[in-house]
Amino acid sequence: MNTHPILLDLSKNLINNPDRYEAHENIKPILQNLCLDRDFLHEALTGYLNDPKSLKNAKNNTIPLLSSGDLFFGINLFCPIRDGGLNITSDNIHHHGWRLLSTGVISGEGYETINFVKNSHLNREGGYVNLEIDEIFRHTKGDIRFIDSNTAHVVFHNTSTSATLAIWSADHIITTQSIKRRLEAFPLLRKSITKTIHTFGLNELLGLNALKGLYYHPKGGKIVETKNYSKPYDGNLQEILRCWFKFFQQIEFNNPEFWLQRKKYAPIEAIELIEKLINNEPIKDIGIWGNLRRRFSKTQILQAIDNSVSGDNSY
Numbered sequence: 465m466n467t468h469p470i471l472l473d474l475s476k477n478l479i480n481n482p483d484r485y486e487a488h489e490n491i492k493p494i495l496q497n498l499c500l501d502r503d504f505l506h507e508a509l510t511g512y513l514n515d516p517k518s519l520k521n522a523k524n525n526t527i528p529l530l531s532s533g534d535l536f537f538g539i540n541l542f543c544p545i546r547d548g549g550l551n552i553t554s555d556n557i558h559h560h561g562w563r564l565l566s567t568g569v570i571s572g573e574g575y576e577t578i579n580f581v582k583n584s585h586l587n588r589e590g591g592y593v594n595l596e597i598d599e600i601f602r603h604t605k606g607d608i609r610f611i612d613s614n615t616a617h618v619v620f621h622n623t624s625t626s627a628t629l630a631i632w633s634a635d636h637i638i639t640t641q642s643i644k645r646r647l648e649a650f651p652l653l654r655k656s657i658t659k660t661i662h663t664f665g666l667n668e669l670l671g672l673n674a675l676k677g678l679y680y681h682p683k684g685g686k687i688v689e690t691k692n693y694s695k696p697y698d699g700n701l702q703e704i705l706r707c708w709f710k711f712f713q714q715i716e717f718n719n720p721e722f723w724l725q726r727k728k729y730a731p732i733e734a735i736e737l738i739e740k741l742i743n744n745e746p747i748k749d750i751g752i753w754g755n756l757r758r759r760f761s762k763t764q765i766l767q768a769i770d771n772s773v774s775g776d777n778s779y
Contacts, residue, residue: 466511470494470504471530471537478535478633488566491631492608499568499605499629506717509539516729522704523697525752534563534634542575542628543707544751545621551576551762552754556690557595557618557680559585563632565611567603571714572626574604578765580616585680592686594772603628616680620762624749625710682760682768690757699752702733709737710747718742 474491481487498504508529512518525541545552557580579598587594595616603609611617613635679690698704712718720742727738740747 466514467530468504468508468511470498471508474537474631475530475532475535478631479533482637484564484633484635484637488564488610488631488633491566492610495566495568495629495631496606496608499570502715505570505629505715506719509712509717510722513726519705519726519734520701520731522701522708523699525698525704525707527708534632534638536630536632538630539570539711540567540628540630541625541707541711542572542619542622543625543710544623544749545759546751546753549621549759550623552621553758553760553762553765554619554621554754555758556693556760557616557687557765558678559614559616560611560632561678562613562634562636562638564613564635565630565632566608567611567628567630568608569603569605570627570629571605571711572624573622574602574607574626574628575619575622576600576602576762577617577619578762579611582612582615585614585616585677591688592772593680593689595680595687595769597769618765621751621754625707625714625751627711627714682764685768685771687765687768687772693757699754701731703752705731705734705737706747706750707752709734709741710749712741713747718744 474494477491478484478487481490509527512527512529525543527539527541528536529539530537542554545554554575557578578600581596581598584596585593587596598615677689679693680687681690682688699707718741723738723742727735730738737747739745
């Protein structure tokens with residue numbers, strides 16, 4: 465991946481600051497400007513899409529721009545759900561473990577989300593999770609949002625595609641993450657070592673983020689932990705590429721010379737989308753079908769929270 469120099473500079477600022485909260489606060493104005501900087505966005509996307517495999521490997525509505533140890537910079541897409549459902553979750557309630565997140569809207573209407581009180585997912589009673597709501601809001605353009613570590617939240621599908629620029633880091637310096645960075649040139653070795661650490665339950669001791677206890681959902685009028693949950697793909701290649709190209713159209717990332725080169729080795733699912741992009745033909749914003757295991761309504765979640773607050777044990 466040909467990483468943009470601005471992202472490399474931002475990563476150095478995060479890595480070198482022992483106070484990661486301060487570091488995220490310091491990058492807010494930079495992130496705000498980057499979300500509105502079409503030249504930067506086009507250059508960063510060009511760096512990623514120059515890899516012939518990038519379009520063929522589109523399995524999630526996240527476009528990675530930088531990944532290094534505990535740092536991850538990417539573009540997240542939030543699209544409609546194909547059947548037109550309203551106030552439907554785009555993923556289960558979840559938190560990011562020890563990761564901090566700063567995010568700003570690039571295009572579209574943003575998204576609606578519920579943030580819960582930090583560590584309230586640890587409040588357990590009778591197998592239920594007593595989450596506490598911190599705020600319900602719509603994340604819109606011009607507003608940089610920060611989500612603390614171990615802070616559960618949930619995002620709902622939009623009626624039209626929107627995109628954000630997101631920056632994750634650990635909430636503190638983790639020595640083993642610097643070792644992980646040094647192994648980036650050896651991805652298979654790094655993957656093998658990481659898998660071994662998780663298999664033997666040494667992730668906390670050695671500074672790896674947890675894989676379990678991150679996801680929750682409403683069930684029977686209460687919030688429960690989602691067991692045996694491995695984050696599924698957001699959709700098939702055709703669905704995801706349509707979302708990606710709708711975003712490219714939103715930010716006018718449509719240089720014919722660039723895309724005609726990409727067309728030479730693009731998957732067949734991308735050919736028509738490339739043609740529409742360079743010919744300025746509207747790409748329909750139909751979104752994805754979604755996954756039933758991630759499909760819950762806002763009403764279900766709020767009712768389950770109310771039941772926890774009221775102590776309703778009738779379920």
